[in-house]
Amino acid sequence: MFKDTCGVGDSTGNTDIYPEWQTYPEETAPSTGYPDPFACPCCSNVFSRTLQRAKIDLLEHAKKLQRAAPQSNFPTLIHNANIITMNPENPSASSMLVKDGKIFWLGDETDQPEILPDDVKILDLEKRTVLPGFIEPHMHLLPLAMLQNYENISPFLYPSVALALDRLKELSTEDSREWIVARQFDPSLQEGPEFITRDMLDEVSGSNPVFVFNASLHLAYCNSRALEIAQITTQTEDPPGAEIGRDETGEPNGVLKGGAAIALVSRFNPALHNQNMAESCLTVLADANAKGITTMCDQGTGMMQGRKELALYKELRNSNRMTARFRYSLAHNVPFSWSATGISWGDGDEWVRAVGKKIVSDGSNQGRTGLQREAFLNTDSFGIAYIEPEALNLAVEEQLREGWAVVVHANGDAAIDRVLHAFGRARTLGLDPAERRCRIEHCSILHDEHIEKISALGLSPSFLIGHVHYWGKAFVEELFGLEKAEKLDRTAACEAAGIRWTLHSDDPVTEMGPLRCVENAVTRSMWRTEKILAPDERIPVEVALRAMTIDAAWQCHSEHEVGSLEAGKYADFVVLDADPLKVASNKISDIAVNQTWVNGKRVFNRAAA
Ligand SMILES: [Zn+2]
Numbered sequence: 279m280f281k282d283t284c285g286v287g288d289s290t291g292n293t294d295i296y297p298e299w300q301t302y303p304e305e306t307a308p309s310t311g312y313p314d315p316f317a318c319p320c321c322s323n324v325f326s327r328t329l330q331r332a333k334i335d336l337l338e339h340a341k342k343l344q345r346a347a348p349q350s351n352f353p354t355l356i357h358n359a360n361i362i363t364m365n366p367e368n369p370s371a372s373s374m375l376v377k378d379g380k381i382f383w384l385g386d387e388t389d390q391p392e393i394l395p396d397d398v399k400i401l402d403l404e405k406r407t408v409l410p411g412f413i414e415p416h417m418h419l420l421p422l423a424m425l426q427n428y429e430n431i432s433p434f435l436y437p438s439v440a441l442a443l444d445r446l447k448e449l450s451t452e453d454s455r456e457w458i459v460a461r462q463f464d465p466s467l468q469e470g471p472e473f474i475t476r477d478m479l480d481e482v483s484g485s486n487p488v489f490v491f492n493a494s495l496h497l498a499y500c501n502s503r504a505l506e507i508a509q510i511t512t513q514t515e516d517p518p519g520a521e522i523g524r525d526e527t528g529e530p531n532g533v534l535k536g537g538a539a540i541a542l543v544s545r546f547n548p549a550l551h552n553q554n555m556a557e558s559c560l561t562v563l564a565d566a567n568a569k570g571i572t573t574m575c576d577q578g579t580g581m582m583q584g585r586k587e588l589a590l591y592k593e594l595r596n597s598n599r600m601t602a603r604f605r606y607s608l609a610h611n612v613p614f615s616w617s618a619t620g621i622s623w624g625d626g627d628e629w630v631r632a633v634g635k636k637i638v639s640d641g642s643n644q645g646r647t648g649l650q651r652e653a654f655l656n657t658d659s660f661g662i663a664y665i666e667p668e669a670l671n672l673a674v675e676e677q678l679r680e681g682w683a684v685v686v687h688a689n690g691d692a693a694i695d696r697v698l699h700a701f702g703r704a705r706t707l708g709l710d711p712a713e714r715r716c717r718i719e720h721c722s723i724l725h726d727e728h729i730e731k732i733s734a735l736g737l738s739p740s741f742l743i744g745h746v747h748y749w750g751k752a753f754v755e756e757l758f759g760l761e762k763a764e765k766l767d768r769t770a771a772c773e774a775a776g777i778r779w780t781l782h783s784d785d786p787v788t789e790m791g792p793l794r795c796v797e798n799a800v801t802r803s804m805w806r807t808e809k810i811l812a813p814d815e816r817i818p819v820e821v822a823l824r825a826m827t828i829d830a831a832w833q834c835h836s837e838h839e840v841g842s843l844e845a846g847k848y849a850d851f852v853v854l855d856a857d858p859l860k861v862a863s864n865k866i867s868d869i870a871v872n873q874t875w876v877n878g879k880r881v882f883n884r885a886a887a
């Protein structure tokens with residue numbers, strides 16, 4: 279059962295764990311070549327800073343979460359369906375009996391059990407396709423909970439800065455107390471100026487405060503009204519490790535660099551104070567259900583408010599209101615010891631479970647902070663190591679000794695060199711990374727010798743496949759050149775080497791969307807060009823589906839209960855309007871999710887949405 283490991287109120291009664299550790303020493307900042315010295319969306323400190331400045335306590339929010347009575351569901355017989363089980367021993371079926379939250383029976387119509395439960399509901403799926411519920415192995419729950427109400431002005435919706443700002447203009451209201459807040463602004467992909475200033479945002483609204491998060495979450499921009507509310511003037515000093523942007527005269531220009539500067543303004547956003555973060559987490563789960571997701575894994579628990587996040591997870595579990603299963607990896611770089619909380623690998627139950635320890639080894643390639651063997655094109659910048667080799671070696675060793683699956687974020691090829699060295703070293707000490715299914719996250723730039731080592735060490739990569747589609751053109755033309763860019767997300771080479779790997783969104787880096795991830799991996803198409811990035815790395819649809827179902831379940835230590843459709847596993851499945859194996863590969867992401875079921879209960883129904 280769910281072991282109480284939330285660590286709330288430790289022996290000293292100290293629950294005041296606010297992370298304060300993420301200011302990188304000046305000398306590690308790369309010397310040249312890009313506008314954002316803070317860029318790494320995976321480990322932004324903006325959330326912890328904002329909560330801290332706004333005096334928001336996740337524990338208080340968790341305590342206020344409304345609970346529901348535990349629900350019992352009617353047995354359901356699904357029939358007339360095209361069921362793809364992802365179980366190689368029994369790959370297809372047309373009918374399935376769901377009872378007590380689990381798959382009771384699965385097979386062909388003609389073999390249906392003779393005696394059905396009295397209260398069974400019969401559901402004719404009219405030949406629709408049924409797959410195991412999709413599993414998102416890498417996302418960030420609390421950051422998404424915080425961002426979800428903000429307007430998405432990403433380049434993929436608004437290709438230019440002007441169009442994005444026009445959209446914000448439409449949101450201005452008569453009520454000047456209302457803030458206009460937007461996210462996913464990315465001037466590296468949006469045509470127009472490199473950054474937006476208070477003057478440009480004053481055009482959006484002179485009376486409403488306007489606040490825009492850069493997609494990297496290490497920069498934000500605001501208008502004069504927001505600066506006024508935050509009482510930021512020429513005299514205001516920069517907070518440590520952050521910067522208030524200024525024009526030539528020293529006047530704040532509305533650009534905020536680094537979490538501590540962003541939080542000076544964002545803390546006044548009333549939406550932040552009217553929102554219950556635990557409720558918002560449930561909304562994130564519901565939004566994921568609409569994409570066909572039934573299990574997701576957070577990769578950075580503790581980054582926002584330390585141990586209080588575990589208390590929040592526990593309340594989510596106890597609320598009986600979760601509509602998806604949840605797994606998580608604890609952040610390694612927190613200023614306190616997780617082991618003092620008594621938590622260990624595998625704690626939890628089928629709804630919420632601790633499955634990993636997460637180490638971040640470098641930045642992001644698109645932010646030019648991924649650690650490289652060679653400098654980024656036209657710069658002398660090699661990226662940033664977020665942990666030094668010796669510390670990485672020891673961290674990997676220590677986590678393995680404690681029995682954790684170690685999950686290491688590594689984007690650049692030099693970062694992957696170091697991570698492989700750390701795992702290799704652990705193995706010479708008698709610690710087997712394969713036994714705990716240790717992962718390399720993003721694992722973006724892979725040379726052939728990397729793949730050999732990953733295979734030899736039994737490691738498992740998870741690819742942020744949106745890199746290929748959304749940033750592929752930038753990787754080829756601006757960051758790496760074609761030869762190196764072709765080493766990005768080498769799914770087919772890993773498949774050929776017998777390595778088990780998965781796909782992920784890293785939401786909020788790219789939006790959760792399993793069918794979109796499948797399409798990206800199958801086509802390797804690139805946004806704003808007809809070209810295909812490394813066509814040899816394309817994989818068949820069935821392989822991509824495996825990566826988003828049973829293999830992701832395996833990476834999240836949950837394949838014994840979810841990830842394929844077989845009797846005895848939980849009835850977590852998705853109903854699609856078309857069969858991804860039968861539509862054109864560039865139409866896979868257009869397939870509509872018709873229904874999503876978790877634990878034998880329908881949690882999303884498009885007809886009702
Ligand atoms: Zn990451």
Ligand SMILES: [Zn+2]
Pocket residue numbers: 319320416417418577784
């Ligand atoms: Zn991440």
